[in-house]
Amino acid sequence: MDITNLTTYSLFALSVVLCVYILWFYKQTFAYWRKRGLIYLEPTIPFGNAYDVCLKKHTFGELFAQFYLKLKERGVKHGGAYIFWKPVYIPVDSEIIRNILIRDSEYFPNHGMYINEKNDPLSGHIFNMENVEWRNxxxxxxxxxxxxxxxxxxxxxxxxxxxxxxxxxxxxxxxxxxxxxxxxxxxxxxxxxxxxxxxxxxxxxxxxxxxxxxxxxxxxxxxxxxxxxxxxxxxxxxxxxxxxxxxxxxxxxxxxxxxxxxxxxxxxxxxxxxxxxxxxxxxxxxxxxxxxxxxxxxxxxxxxxxxxxxxxxSAGFETSSSTQTFAMYELAKDLDCQVKLRKEIDKVLEKYDNKVTYEAVMEMKYLDCVVDGKHSITLIFREAEVHFG
CATH class of the missing domain: 1.10.630.10 (Cytochrome P450)
Structure with missing residues (x-):
């Protein structure tokens, strides 16, 4: 056998071994939720459940929303999915979500984002902070x-x-x-x-x-x-x-x-x-x-x-400007909402000598609904606290 054939056979054998290893790796990885007895969304090699993200059809945020809705349709309280080979837990039941955020928050202090304070100091912000540092x-x-x-x-x-x-x-x-x-x-x-x-x-x-x-x-x-x-x-x-x-x-x-x-x-x-x-x-x-x-x-x-x-x-100006833009877009499409909102504003301001005050805006309940409560421009900083807390 000449050196060319030997090299070809070696590369072929190496490719087979590599393919077998990859299949074995994914089989072991995709058994994570099954071994724990948790209902999960069926993954595919090599994307897991992130195929639409790879095709740029959805963002990661939209992907997790899909996970939630699919599991909710099955009537389960929680379930699992896979981002490539990484298992991710998806809580569905409101009580589980509440416990994660409040009662059991000490066990869930991290957001799973990238943080490298030494070489990338801007990554060390509150949304990425972890463990005791984040709590403090x-x-x-x-x-x-x-x-x-x-x-x-x-x-x-x-x-x-x-x-x-x-x-x-x-x-x-x-x-x-x-x-x-x-x-x-x-x-x-x-x-x-x-x-x-x-x-x-x-x-x-x-x-x-x-x-x-x-x-x-x-x-x-x-x-x-x-x-x-x-x-x-x-x-x-x-x-x-x-x-x-x-x-x-x-x-x-x-x-x-x-x-x-x-x-x-x-x-x-x-x-x-x-x-x-x-x-x-x-x-x-x-x-x-x-x-x-x-x-x-x-x-x-x-x-x-x-x-x-x-x-x-960055988050303070962008979240509020986006909320205002969408609110005005919806108001532009719905004249009835415009009229109802204007009447409320005029009525409340009349009580405050037509001056826009903090107390006046807090009384505008319909305005609060229009901009979805915590997203009101008057609550811009409180929104930031909720978003990053």
Missing amino acids: FRSKMPSVFTSAKMRKMFLIMEGMTKRFNSNLNAYAKSGHAVDIKKETTKFTTDIIAACAFGIESNTMKNENEEMLKQARGFFDYQWNYIRNTLVMTLPRPFLKKINFRIMPKGLERYFRDLCEKIINHRKESHLDRGDLADTLMRLMQKRETDFTGKDTMEPLNFEQFMAQACVFF
């Missing part, structure tokens, strides 16, 4: 969202609406089409920058396009399809070994510079606004009691400050 930081966040602070923030928000209204009136007078998502994004960017960090971003005046670009980068990279697929399928130690990043260096540089300016300005001017920036700075400067109230937690370092600032800023 989460326990400090409610102090930012007290009713007194919300009322103070509301005054800032109310002032922002004048510029927002002026921009929309300019479109109305010109008769030009308006990109309402772009306008609400500028609106909520100015609000989150002012209320959380004391920054005049002036995006509604078209003076800070770079801030909008960088803030959008959080979603473009954090929820990028390829990056999410790698995070869901490859072991974290391997990703750390190859210095995998979920956030781009450009975004890190931007927020590093921004946060340095915020901290230096607060220190030099001795400002105490009681906002998110102040809370984060306080956690950097001294040891505070941990979530148990019996011990102390390690102070935040600058990278952790930067990660929290990035996620609260």
